Amino acid sequence: MQKHPIKERILHFATILIVCILLGYLTHDLLNGMFVGIAIGIGFVMIGEGLIGNRR
Numbered sequence: 917m918q919k920h921p922i923k924e925r926i927l928h929f930a931t932i933l934i935v936c937i938l939l940g941y942l943t944h945d946l947l948n949g950m951f952v953g954i955a956i957g958i959g960f961v962m963i964g965e966g967l968i969g970n971r972r
Contacts, residue, residue: 929957 933953940949 925961929961932957932960
């Protein structure tokens with residue numbers, strides 16, 4: 917399993933966090949959107965990249 921560059925991992929995390937914050941803002945629940953964004957972002961960076969990397 918190859919490691920992705922740190923810039924790419926930060927970009928993935930930031931993108932997921934921003935999308936979840938925007939969705940939380942649109943549903944009038946900004947705090948919940950931030951928590952969900954952080955949780956999904958960490959999960960994707962830790963687990964998702966390993967699964968995607970194995971398929972390449």
